[in-house]
Every structure is written in structure tokens, then in C-alpha cells.
Amino acid sequence: MRELTQQEQNILLSVFHLKEKAYLLAIRDHLKDITGKEQAIATIYVPLERLARLGFLKTTLIKPEPKVGGRSVKYYRLTESGTAVLTEMKRIQDRLWLGFEGMASKK
Amino acid sequence: MNPPRRSPVAIPRIASVILHMLLPKIDRDFLRDCYEKEYRERYAQQGKRKAWKWISQQILSALPVMLKMKITGEAIMIRNYIVTTFRNIRRHKGYAFINIAGLAVGMTCCLLIFLWVNHERSYDRYHKNADDIFRVVCHWPGDEGEGWTWRTPPPMAPALKEKYPDIQESTHFYWRDGLLIEHGERVFREDIGFADSSLFQIFTIPLVKGNPRNILDDPKSVVISETTAQKFFGSEDPIGQTLVVDERMSFQVAGVMEDIPSNSMLRYPVIVPFSQLEELAKMGALQNWGDFGYNTFVLLQENADLEAVKAKVRPFLDDVFDENIVDLELQPITRIHLYTLEGGGPIVYVWIFSGVAVFILIIACINFMNLATARSATRAREIGMRKVVGANRWRIIQQFMSESILMALVSLFFAIILVGLLARPLARLADLPEGSRLFDPQILPIFILIAVIAGLLAGSYPALFLSTFQPTAVLKGRQKSGSVLFRRILVIFQFAVSIFLLVGMMLMSRQIAHMDLQALGFSKEHVVYVPMNDSLKTKLDPMRQEMLKNPGILSVAAVSNYLGQGAMWSTSGVEWEGSDPTDGAVSLSMIYVDEGLSETFDLKMAAGRFYAKDFETDAENFVLNEAAIKVIGMESPLGSRLKVAGQQGHIIGVVEDFNFRSLHSDISPLVLIMDPKYYRYLAVRITAADVPGTLESIERIFKMFSPKQPFEYRFLDEVLDRSYRAEERSRNLFEYAVLLAVFISCLGLFGLASFMAERRTKEIGVRKVLGASKSGIFLLIARNFLLWILVANIIAWPAAYYFMKKWLQNFAYRTPITPDVFIIAGFITIGLALLTVSWQSLKIARTDPIHALRWE
Numbered sequence: 001m002r003e004l005t006q007q008e009q010n011i012l013l014s015v016f017h018l019k020e021k022a023y024l025l026a027i028r029d030h031l032k033d034i035t036g037k038e039q040a041i042a043t044i045y046v047p048l049e050r051l052a053r054l055g056f057l058k059t060t061l062i063k064p065e066p067k068v069g070g071r072s073v074k075y076y077r078l079t080e081s082g083t084a085v086l087t088e089m090k091r092i093q094d095r096l097w098l099g100f101e102g103m104a105s106k107k
Numbered sequence: 108m109n110p111p112r113r114s115p116v117a118i119p120r121i122a123s124v125i126l127h128m129l130l131p132k133i134d135r136d137f138l139r140d141c142y143e144k145e146y147r148e149r150y151a152q153q154g155k156r157k158a159w160k161w162i163s164q165q166i167l168s169a170l171p172v173m174l175k176m177k178i179t180g181e182a183i184m185i186r187n188y189i190v191t192t193f194r195n196i197r198r199h200k201g202y203a204f205i206n207i208a209g210l211a212v213g214m215t216c217c218l219l220i221f222l223w224v225n226h227e228r229s230y231d232r233y234h235k236n237a238d239d240i241f242r243v244v245c246h247w248p249g250d251e252g253e254g255w256t257w258r259t260p261p262p263m264a265p266a267l268k269e270k271y272p273d274i275q276e277s278t279h280f281y282w283r284d285g286l287l288i289e290h291g292e293r294v295f296r297e298d299i300g301f302a303d304s305s306l307f308q309i310f311t312i313p314l315v316k317g318n319p320r321n322i323l324d325d326p327k328s329v330v331i332s333e334t335t336a337q338k339f340f341g342s343e344d345p346i347g348q349t350l351v352v353d354e355r356m357s358f359q360v361a362g363v364m365e366d367i368p369s370n371s372m373l374r375y376p377v378i379v380p381f382s383q384l385e386e387l388a389k390m391g392a393l394q395n396w397g398d399f400g401y402n403t404f405v406l407l408q409e410n411a412d413l414e415a416v417k418a419k420v421r422p423f424l425d426d427v428f429d430e431n432i433v434d435l436e437l438q439p440i441t442r443i444h445l446y447t448l449e450g451g452g453p454i455v456y457v458w459i460f461s462g463v464a465v466f467i468l469i470i471a472c473i474n475f476m477n478l479a480t481a482r483s484a485t486r487a488r489e490i491g492m493r494k495v496v497g498a499n500r501w502r503i504i505q506q507f508m509s510e511s512i513l514m515a516l517v518s519l520f521f522a523i524i525l526v527g528l529l530a531r532p533l534a535r536l537a538d539l540p541e542g543s544r545l546f547d548p549q550i551l552p553i554f555i556l557i558a559v560i561a562g563l564l565a566g567s568y569p570a571l572f573l574s575t576f577q578p579t580a581v582l583k584g585r586q587k588s589g590s591v592l593f594r595r596i597l598v599i600f601q602f603a604v605s606i607f608l609l610v611g612m613m614l615m616s617r618q619i620a621h622m623d624l625q626a627l628g629f630s631k632e633h634v635v636y637v638p639m640n641d642s643l644k645t646k647l648d649p650m651r652q653e654m655l656k657n658p659g660i661l662s663v664a665a666v667s668n669y670l671g672q673g674a675m676w677s678t679s680g681v682e683w684e685g686s687d688p689t690d691g692a693v694s695l696s697m698i699y700v701d702e703g704l705s706e707t708f709d710l711k712m713a714a715g716r717f718y719a720k721d722f723e724t725d726a727e728n729f730v731l732n733e734a735a736i737k738v739i740g741m742e743s744p745l746g747s748r749l750k751v752a753g754q755q756g757h758i759i760g761v762v763e764d765f766n767f768r769s770l771h772s773d774i775s776p777l778v779l780i781m782d783p784k785y786y787r788y789l790a791v792r793i794t795a796a797d798v799p800g801t802l803e804s805i806e807r808i809f810k811m812f813s814p815k816q817p818f819e820y821r822f823l824d825e826v827l828d829r830s831y832r833a834e835e836r837s838r839n840l841f842e843y844a845v846l847l848a849v850f851i852s853c854l855g856l857f858g859l860a861s862f863m864a865e866r867r868t869k870e871i872g873v874r875k876v877l878g879a880s881k882s883g884i885f886l887l888i889a890r891n892f893l894l895w896i897l898v899a900n901i902i903a904w905p906a907a908y909y910f911m912k913k914w915l916q917n918f919a920y921r922t923p924i925t926p927d928v929f930i931i932a933g934f935i936t937i938g939l940a941l942l943t944v945s946w947q948s949l950k951i952a953r954t955d956p957i958h959a960l961r962w963e
Contacts, residue, residue: 024137024138024141025141025144025145040164040165040168040169041138041141041142041145041165041169042165042168042169042172042173043168043169043172045134045138046172046173046176049131049134061133061137072136072137072140073137073140074134074137
């Protein structure tokens, strides 16, 4: 299994966090809240689609409601393999970060 | 494209359009909504400027990723199409060969014709001011002499410029071919142009040396081309050197110009001031308004309104002549090469050949279509699979289109090689001037464009048809191999075009043969033309006597031009007893001759006698042709008084009409005048025996009387045959084109026949087992094709009849259109088709049925 990039990991975690409300703009806002940085829509969309193609996410397209201004929204949900890959990442990361907090607090 | 929904505050239209093109199709709507929502919020909070800035940043940052997604997606598909195409070529080499060979040959032909057309249309377009340069032409009214002519009087050029400010520059132009030019020991014959300095302002003729403003202002100056300078002076500096023209007049070289391109009408390597024409040839007097005979070119101001200028110039000559006989008109120089003043002209051939090129390309494309649809069954499974895996109809269309374009490009590759090999022979065949370049790398993009168009055309039907396959039907093996009717129509069309071209070719050949046979009214064989100078004119009689001592020489005449190529001069100043000046002018062509003419050319007298040595007064007499007598309307012409171009005299004889002009036109009124001033050639009739010996003796005698002049000669019949070159070379080109068209059609038929035979192998096997004979099987297959070709004949005949009738109207002497031409064309096509089809059908008919029945 290919390792995820930081961006992909962040996005997967955001989807996990947002549960059934995870769609493009919500993910972007969530990331903005946490990192404080605003990203272009395309820089979120492209990895999202890639993750979906890899099978970590599944998508649901909601057709626009037949009223004026109604719009279609594409929602993302974590799949089982998405959860698995996050778990695996977490395991690796935890081991990598091991002991760092102590060092930081010593300072 | 769906119009973006306009919300209260919509994203800028341009952004919306870019997003539409950029975003992946499935998610386009909701992504755009995302952008729109954010944009609206920013617009409300931060104002328009900030919102604008945001959206443009968004788009710019998205550009690279999105483009990459799109392109890689497409590239993968296209690579797959290419791979599939080449796999198919490799698997079905025979069909691929027929397809590519057909297209390549068709394209070669089309490209060659394109190059030729391109060359013909390029004449005099290279001048910087080409669109503003015009030739002044005159329109003569009247019954007989009516028509257009470029011949204008010498004072016109300066007068036009002076009177109309719209005319920026004007120049005279005249030429004499093959004048003797000397520089010390070096003597050459060169064609000389006569013009003013403004020639170099009007036309783009770059000077290597000399100042274009006043280069010909000195009456003794001459401008020569680089090649000519090289010939006369080698590496010496030519400026200031002396050239002697016609053994009498000296000129100083004032400038050297770059060689004039071959696609120009101004191909004169030596140019001297127009004012010298008077001294050199006793013509072109600068003040003579009555001397119509010279080109006048004008350069209009850049922004002049052409129609307004034309309207102003039209009545210009009314003031000069105090009456309205001649109207002026401006002819664009770019039209001179291809259009005659009456319209028509060589442009007809340009159109004919363009049409032929298009037809040939269509025939080649039809081959491709036919084979592709006929063989669709072999591709059906592939299409079914593609559809099952998710290709939509558009993808399949794309696939077959790119496949046929790819094939077209492969063919183009071979075609370009062939064009490279054939360009030179073509230039010779088409009789292009020396040094013309047909192929120019700049044309390459157009070639590619033609190939792509051919590919699209050829791929259109197969793509549309194949893409309709239903995967379920195909995969179960229930798909028909295309509409038989459509293929039948295509084949019929192909052959109809071939038959049409065949008929055209045969009638063209007949017309040319017909013109060869047409009685000229004089005998052109064994007549040698030798150009002569003024110095010889005084020694004509002793020279003639010397020559007649040789038994090989039958008679000698002095004459002003080649008989059969028209007359150099004509006049409308004709008066006779009882002539009515208000009756409209009678126009006579004039040829200047001496007493030897009627014997040399075997002219028959209708009445009276020809000029003779013994009559002192003959210089004041006239001999007319029958057509002239008819126009004048004389009952008893002999002895009547006549005044032609200011000269008084009596009519002493009438010659039977002979074709002194080309066979394109009827015989017009002519007067033969005895006036040594205008003699330019010696016409010598010789016997058929020992021609080289006779020529040698003519040269010896010629040198005896004019030692300095180089001896040159041409046979009249060769010269005359050249004037039918336009027809001749058209026929040559046409023949090749037609052969190719027929060849390509047969190639297609061959492919189709072999395919059908293959498809019906099993059926034929069964038939044979049940007792069908070889000939029966042969008929079974050949019958269909024969029927198609019969239908093609019936369609092509009326079309060919109609167009050839129109073409023949270009000629005064026409060959009749007889039915045998059509029947021959029909038999040729049927024969060729039979030959093509029979090879395959006989092969099938002969095979042992056991092989056929085991065939899967």
C-alpha cells in the first residue's frame, strides 16, 4: 500500500471528523479552522478524487432539488479500507513521534 | 454549453466559462456551485475587487492540475487508438495496403494538382503593391472589331498620372523578343523590355546596383538582370559599361536588378527607356495618340476607391478623340496570367483541375469508407467490448475518426515522398517556365490539413455507422455488416466519376486532334523562320536570289510575324469609296509581307493577283482576305480604292481565308501590306530532302549578307503547335489524373470484391457441392458489380455530355460529340471492373469446396 501524503491524510481525517456532512467546502473550512491556512478549492478536490479512486472514500452525489438555487452536492464517506489506512498511518506516526512531547516540555 | 445559472451575484462570465471547460464533466455542476458560493460570500464581505482577485487566483492555481487530469486522460485514450490502428494494419496487411495505397496515390495526385494550381495563381502576386497595380485596357465597340485589348497609345501613361491624383505612378511597357545585344566579342539575343523609371516604383524589382528613382531617366541607360550581367561582364563591374542593341544603338548600364521570378509577366532581362522604342523600331512615338499598341500600368494610391477611379478613368479618351469610341478599364495585374480580358482563359483549366483533384480525393476516401464498413464485422466484437467497458458512442466515433486520420497521415507520408519524386516531371509536363519552384515547405501545413480533411471524410461514415452497434447484439454475433445499399451507392458514384473523367479525356484528345487536322488554309510544314535585322532588309533581293540557287530551297519571303499566331497590328482607320464614317468602324488586322509570301505559304487567290516583283507600284496596293471583303461589303473589290491607316491604294487581289490567328477564334478581316519597315522574319520554304544540309546552306548565305548577326531558326509547325500547348498539356495532365482515378476505383473494387468473396466462401462451397459450375459461381459474384457499373455509366453520360459541350464552346472549330466516346468509356470501365473482380471470383470458384466448408 502506497503511503499517504500529509495533504491526503489531513483530508481523510477531515472526512472522518465531519461524518455525513463531509463535502468539498465543509472539508476546506474544517482544514482552515485547524491549520489557519486557506487552500484553493482545486487543491482539495484533486486529492479527494484520487482517494476516492484508490477506494479509501466513497462518494454520493445528491442531485439538485428542483427549486431555484438548488444545487448538487457530492458527499464523501470513509470506506473500510480508508479507516484501515488511517489506522495504519496512526500506528506509524505514533511510533515516529514517540518521546517527542517529553523533549518539547523539557525546553 | 449550459448557460451558468445567474444568481443575485454571479461569478464573472469569463471565469464561469473557463471553469466550465476546465472542470471534470461528472462533478462540473457542484464544483461550480462551490466556487460560486464562496465568491458570493466574499463579494458581500470584501467587495467586488477582492472577490475578483480571489476567483482568478483560484482558477490559476487549479489550472495545472486540472489540465493535467484532462490531458492524461485523453492521451491514454489516443495512445490506445493508435496502438489499435497499428495492430489492425499488421493483422490485415492486404486491406491496409489497399487503403493506404489508394489514399496515398489519391493524395499525391491531389497535392500535385494543388501545387500546380498554387503556382498558376501566384503570378505577379509577389509585388508589394500587387493589389494596387492595374493594367489599363481599352474596350472597342463596333460589330466586327468589338472587344477588349491591352493595347493603349504611348501618351496615355503620363497623361493619366497628371490628370488623376488617385494614380500614384504610371509606366509604359512594351517588349521585343530576341534582339541582338553586343558587348565587344560577346553577342547574345535577349528579350528587351521598354519602360519608364517608375516601373521600379510600381513593381517590386529589387535593384542590386543603381537608384530606382531615376534609373531610366537618361535615355541611353539600360538596366540588366544579374544573370545577364554575369553573361556579358563576368566578374567585372557592369555599371557604366556599354551595350550595343540591334547593331545600332549604344546604352550605358545604369543598374543591375535581381533576376525577375519565373512567375511574373515581366520576365525581361534587359530594360531600356520606353522613349528609345521610336528610334529602335520606328514605333511608339510618345505623342501619337492613335498608335494603340502598348501596355500602360498604373499604381493607385493605397486607399483609393477602385470603383470611383474606374468611373473617372472610363471616359478619359473621349476628350482626346472628341467622340466616344474607346472606353478604359483597369485590370488587376494579378488576373493577367489567368484571365483573358473577356473573362475565361487559363483559369478554366485551373478550375477543371481543382475539380479533378477533389474528385480523385473523394474516390480515394470512398475506397476507405467502403472497406471500413464492409469489414465492420471483424471489428464488431472490439466495439462491443469497448461499449461494455464503458465507452459511449462519442468515444467510438472518436476512435474511428482518429484511426482514419492516422491512416491518412501515414498515406500523406508516402504521398509526400511521391510528390517529391514527381514534382520535377510535372513541371516539365505542365510546361512551366524554367526555374519555377513548385514545392515550397510553407505549403506543408496545407498538405497536413488536406490529409486531415481526407481522414475525416473517409472516417465519417464508418465512425457514425460502427458507433451505433449494440453491444448485446454484437457480442451474440448478430450484427449486419453495414448498409449494402450505401456501399452500392458509393461504388456507383466512384465509377460514375471515373467514367465522367474518361469521357472528358477522350473528347479532349479528339478536340486536339481535330485542331491538328483543321485546314489552316496555308501550309505550315517545311517553313523555316529566321529572325532578321534592319540591316538585312536592304539586301533582301540579292540574298533571295542566292538562296534560290539551292535546289532544296523553294521560296523565300519576308514577313512581320508568324502566320497562324495572329497579327501584331490592327487598325480601325479604314476608308473606301462609299464608306460611311457613321456606320461604325471596320477593324482590319495587318500583316506585312513581301511578294514571296503566297508561294512560301501556298496561299490560294480568290480573285486578282498577289504582289509581284515586276509591279513598281505594289507598295501602294493592298491584298485583302475574303472576310475583309465581306465586312466592307464590296461587290467588285478588284481595283477599288482603299485607305488603310492613312495609306492610299488599290485592291489588287483577294486571298482565300486562312487561319492567321489561332484556331480558338474565327478568321477575321485581314489586310496584307507590302512595307519593309515592319519585316522581322525571313520565311523560307524548303524541301523535305536533306533538311540539315539545306539549313546549313541557309546559314551560310545568311552569314554572307549579315556576318555579325547570329543565325537562328525555328520551324513554323513547331511554333504553331506550341500555341495549342494549353490544350496539349491539359490533356497530358488530364490523362494521368484520369488513369489514377480509374486505378484507385479499381483498387477499391478489388478490395470490396475480395472481401465479399471471402464472406461468401461458405455459401459458394455449398453451391459447389450441390453442383454449381465454375462459370455459374463466377457470374454470381461478377453480376452484382457489373450491374453497378452499368448504373454508373447511365449517370455519368449526361453529366459528361453537358460539361464537355460547355468546354468545347471555347473553340471556334469543335469536334462533334459522338456516342461512341461514351460507349468506349463504358466498355473500358466494365472491362476493368470485370478484370478486377474476376481474379478474386475465379480464385474462389476454383477452390475445392472442402476447404470452403471447413472455413470459419
